[in-house]
Amino acid sequence: MKWTSILAIYALFWVMSAFVLLPFGVKTHDELGVEKVPGQADSAPANFRPGRLVLRAFVLAAVLTALYVLNFIYGWIGVEDVDFLSALRG
Structure with a gap:
């Protein structure tokens, strides 16, 4: 390769x-007891840390790659191992 x-x-x-890890570890303002900005969505994160997300995505992507x-x-795993429709074809 x-x-x-x-x-x-x-x-x-x-x-x-990155997309899979995005919701983990994020808390809303209500969960942290922090005052919200007027007009802010209730679900907006209060402690979003993009650096931590990038690092976690880097490590997970390296392991998966x-x-x-x-x-x-x-x-270890080939196409024949995941061909679940072959039993239906007979």
């Missing part, structure tokens, strides 16, 4: 990881 392919797969995993590349090299 070329390094550019690995980089592209890492970027996809990073974006996916490593597992993907290792699976590509050693072939």
Whole structure:
């Protein structure tokens, strides 16, 4: 596998990881007991830390990319392993 392919797969995993991790650890103003700004949505985060999100997404994407590349090299899970419709075809 070329390094550019690995980089592209890492970027996809990073974006996916960032969106998955986005709601974790975020609390609203009501949960923290902080005063809201007039006109602010009730669900707006009070403690959003993008640096922490980027770091967590970096680590998770690195682990997922490593597992993907290792699976590509050693072939632990192949197409035949996830073909659940073959039993229906007979």
